[in-house]
Amino acid sequence: MKKVRKIEPNSKIIKPKLQVAAYARVSTDNDEQLVSLEAQKTHYESFIKSNPDWEFAGIYYDEGVTGTNKENRSELQRLIEDCENKRIDFIVTKSISRFARNTIDCLELIRKLSDIGVFLYFEKENINTQSMDGELMLTILSSLAENESISISQNNKWSIQRRFRNGTFKLSSPPYGYDYEDGILIVNEEQAAVVRRIFSEALSGKGAQKIADDLNADGISPKKAALWNASTILGMLSNEKYTGDVILQKTYTDDHFKRHRNNGEKDQIMIRRNHEAIISHEEFDAVNELLRQRGDEKGIEKGKGKYQKRYPFSGKIICSECGSHFKRRIHYNGGSQYIAWCCSKHIHDIAKCSMRFIREDDIHQAFITMINKLIFGYEFILKPLLKSLRSLNYSANLTEILEIEQKLEENMERSRVLTNLLTKGYLSSSLFNEQINELRAEATLLKEKKKALSRSVNSGMTAVSEVEQLLKWASKADMIESFDEAIFSRYVESIIVYSQEEIGFKLKCGLTLKERLVR
Known part of the structure; x- marks a missing residue:
């Protein structure tokens, strides 16, 4: 008769504990709220340490800041970074309204954390994102939290306006002086x-x-x-x-x-x-x-902080060395003066850009030369360019764009099916997250490809139209003897400065024509 001997394990397999952190927040910095924050910190430290399967990983808290936007909370950002660095496995927080009062931010953060295997427990709503039935309930609850935030915000606005009117409002900080x-x-x-x-x-x-x-x-x-x-x-x-x-x-x-x-x-x-x-x-x-x-x-419009089109060259002259725009300056030479355009980076720090200024009258003369060359030689410059552009066939790109749009519709439909299966309990959260993330990645790639193809088609069609109009104008135009602002604005997109001796006129049709600066 065969004997069976039971072999006892030499040591027990120890399951690693979850690294659990808590997040707390109060939205103002008055004494009462700070007391509430201390109470939350004490509560969660005790709560986490009381669970034998959890290892206390610290408490992250923001004080004196609003919760309506996640970018305003440095501790929340630090918490997310620690999750990404595998220091935290699970997060405990009081409620959705404490974690995020903006639905988009809330769902975005939860999905981001779920993708890296970190889940949250919302104590007030008793929701564990690892085992929740679906995103529908979370969306509803976070929407309620957002509405609550809007209500609180409106009450705060009313309170501030009341203090405005009765003279009890205190400025956030005194101005210099x-x-x-x-x-x-x-x-x-x-x-x-x-x-x-x-x-x-x-x-x-x-x-x-x-x-x-x-x-x-x-x-x-x-x-x-x-x-x-x-x-x-x-x-x-x-x-x-x-x-x-x-x-x-x-x-x-x-x-x-x-x-x-x-x-x-x-x-x-x-x-x-x-x-x-x-x-x-x-x-x-x-x-x-x-x-x-x-x-x-x-030509400065107050409140916009940007120059209007005061000069034809404003915002159009670009440094080939550093990429900065040129600024208009008045230079003095003995008893005379002249207009010069200077690289803005060179003005502030010569060590960062060595490009020197160019005179405006030299730019005018270079433009006159360039335009007259086009008028004289349009048959040898513009006609071959137009023929080449027209020969490009964009039908393949347009067909591919339609195919991508069809794939995007199919991608959205599969996402809807997955969401329905999840909310009805036919699909586990882990499998849902895995498949929905694949669909999102696919959609992102498709959108980027569609954008690139659309940009290529639009650029090509625009170039053809611009060359046609420039050719039509040049074939009938007379040589110019002085700088013409209207012609420059119509056909020139920008000026590239290569040196004090050479610039390039980048035309709206895509052609760049270089000219020497002659004094």
Whole structure:
């Protein structure tokens, strides 16, 4: 008779513990909320350590920040990075509204974490993303959290506006030149002297960048940044607080939690003589009138921070060495002056770009030469180009685009089927995640390919149209004797500066024609 001997294991197999972390957040920095945060930290440390299968991996918490957008929370970002680096296996948090109050952010984060094998437990809703029935419930709950956030945001806005009107609103931080004492703006005499200097120099005609450069050269430090810059100077020159007045609600947050400059969409409130003035109203108004005049001269539209098309070359001259745009400058030579265009990077740091300036009259002459060559030799330059472009067949690309669109529709349909199977319990979460991620990856590749093909077709068709119009014009045009802004704007896309002796005119039809700069 055969005997069976039972062999006992020499040692027990130890299952590694899950590395579990907690995430907590409070949205304001008042004492009551910070106490709540401490309570959450204590609770979750005890909660995690009480589970024998879990290893406490720390608590991540953000305080004094809003939860409407994930980019505002540094600790949440650090938590995600630690998950990606395999330091955390599981996350515990109070509720969906504490984790994210934006549906898109919530689902995006959960999917991202699920893809790397990290799951979450929402205590209030009793949801474990590893074993949840589907995304439908999570979507509903996160939508409710977002609605709750909107309601809270509206209440906060109402509270702030009420404080605006009754005069109890406190500025987030005092501007340069002031300090806070018992909630009141008090003049900081050392900084106030710098403020007066800035306004005086602006009134005397100095530009904002020159004022900033002089302050930096004198070793005077701004309040927050390391160095002064033109934007800081312009912001101070337009800040009415230096006159003792305060304008409230210069910006506002929309229903999608995006901040905008208030250009009349919301009521603004002016509080006169709110605090001691550093600058008189007369000097403040004079400086801002001067800034307005300069802005009109330069074609600057207030609030957009960009130049309008003041000069035909504005934004069109590009440095071949560093890729920066050229800026217009007035150069002086003895008793005469001339207009030059200079690389913006070279202006600020010659070590980063060695490209020197080019004279505007040289660009004019080069353009005249280039255009006259086109007019004279259009049959040898433009006609062969047009023939070559027309010979290109885009039917294959168009057919492929249609095929990609069909594949994208099929991809979406398969995604819908998978979601239905998951919500009905016919498909496990792990298998769903695996297949849905494959479909998303496939969709991303298809969209990128479609975009590239569409760009190629559009570019080719545009080039044909541009060459046709340039050829039609050149075949009938007379030679030009002076720079023509209308012709330049119509046919030239940009100017590439190769050196002080050579530039290239990149035409809208895709052709780049080089010319020597002759003085």
